[in-house]
Amino acid sequence: MREVTLKHIAEILEISVATVSKALKDYPDVSAKTKKRVKELAETLNYKPNSFAVNFRTRESKTIGLIIPEVVHHFFSNVIKGIIAQAEKKGYLVIILQSNESYQLEKKQLGLLVSKRVDGVLMSLSNDTVDYKHINNVLDRDIPLVLFDKTAKLINCSKVIIDDRKAAFIATEHLIRSGCKHIAHFRGPLLPLNSIDRFLGYKKALETYDIKYDPSLVYTCNEVTFEEGYNFTQELINTQKRVDGLFAVSDLVAIGAIAKLNELKIKIPEQISVIGFSDWLMSSAITPSLTTIGQPGYLMGKKAFKRLFVEMAKIRKKQPFKYKTIELPTSLIVRNST
Amino acid sequence: MREVTLKHIAEILEISVATVSKALKDYPDVSAKTKKRVKELAETLNYKPNSFAVNFRTRESKTIGLIIPEVVHHFFSNVIKGIIAQAEKKGYLVIILQSNESYQLEKKQLGLLVSKRVDGVLMSLSNDTVDYKHINNVLDRDIPLVLFDKTAKLINCSKVIIDDRKAAFIATEHLIRSGCKHIAHFRGPLLPLNSIDRFLGYKKALETYDIKYDPSLVYTCNEVTFEEGYNFTQELINTQKRVDGLFAVSDLVAIGAIAKLNELKIKIPEQISVIGFSDWLMSSAITPSLTTIGQPGYLMGKKAFKRLFVEMAKIRKKQPFKYKTIELPTSLIVRNST
DNA sequence: CTGAAAGCGCTTACAG
């Protein structure tokens, strides 16, 4: 079965390829009668434009690229879902690449997407990324790019984020208001802005409520895993320090902590209150259910695509535009661990 | 900055475009000297072939499509990860679409991928899919397509699966061997092959060990959620029937059951043993940790791409090949809930 | 070893 082309239709109808093309695209300068004939035949023959030819001609692929640090991650899965849903609605397809939290991979993948000529890029930085040349390079080539969740202040482009500092402040404040006075923090890696901001929000809350900041109550989770939460909790308990609250950088870490506390028969929240961050699927299912900060992953994906869509249109039409930072609200979800 | 093309290089070097093209691709019929000059200049100018033109010419996109019922799902996330990792290794990019367990969407998305001219398709059927015309249609057009995890016997193509029936048999057998005699089953929806097979494995194990099958101990989870596990457990307990074991179609359902049993202060595994299916991230973290069947998601993704890669090559070279069904091993992971 | 030519399927500025 040969692929049907404009030429076939033109030959059958004994008109030119140009007219067929214009008829199908409803150009005003084609007679209604011709349009009708062309469209009907196209329908009958089940004509589908050759997208390779269309891409080539129009210099558009109607495809965007997405680079994400880790696909197997409740929050990021939700972001992905939001992005593909919104993209599909607008006729765009999404190519997904995983940077594995590696700067080298991220750089390489961005190169792949550019050489594939995606119409735009959505990305969340890897924890490893310290240098932004690869990103500025894309921006300089007038390829729209929007960052989400893990961003960097020094990159000048549109961003969709939450206010990590404020959310962490609220989380810590919630512990303080529930009566905690000795609050530990299992923070994220030193580099990404999110974990810095969450740490700063924690410190700020202590300061606001006149609680002395004690650096020995802060542990750094480089991998942000269950095991780190589990092990650091043991270490924390071993120090024999007074601790009555714990703010963990993510639910997974908090759940690790809860597992260890349960094991040690330390009562939650009576002896130690625990709060996480992100609201993972499982957080309401564990015992005790985890108080946490709700982070709108699906919405973030949706908004990120929407912004990208706007910028793709602007660039296509060579219209000037300003970068925007869109901040999404978070929520305190109180459950039984505090 | 104008895009560098073969023509630019040809003009600067005062040779033909054809020779430049061949030199870059190391055709044997170009002199070493010319090759060297061309390659050096291409390097200096940072020449990148226009992938739109290449796709158009070669009729290949080096892109595959992936249709998955649900992105936010621990098992499927792992499959996605395996697929993109393997695809990237072979120079392929992956477009991901989510069918949302809807046959209509699945059909539409398959159409999108075909019109986008992906080189191949990987998919897992939606629970809703009863009719396979859309898939046979793709296969008939000589577009390679491999199914994984959720497949159908009636579709004639390559598949990457686990033996759900056997795994369910082993899960149920494990309960029986731990002393359970009254085993409930929270099964999946009536349609997809997986949940039918898991149900059949359960029945077969009962039969093998001379335990009478009691249909009133079987509940159907249409959505396969935490809530269903939670609610059906309440219903099950309400019936006052003797039950000492539960095999749930997925970990999420099992975790819902555990949450309810904990709430009712029913001891696990002393009073009721619980086993799940899939080994989600959280299953080792809950209390008690969940015994389950390990299902190799990442490997499944990897194998599915590998098979697709083979078939893409065969079809490109117009070589005949046979469809293959690749069965991956599962494992019984014993934890504290049994 | 090199190059002229055709062509992939479409779009669009232009002429009539």
Place this chain on the structure above:
DNA sequence: CTGAAAGCGCTTACAG
């Protein structure tokens, strides 16, 4: 209202 023509950037069969 219709069509001839050019062109997007590349590849490859063919001639020399």
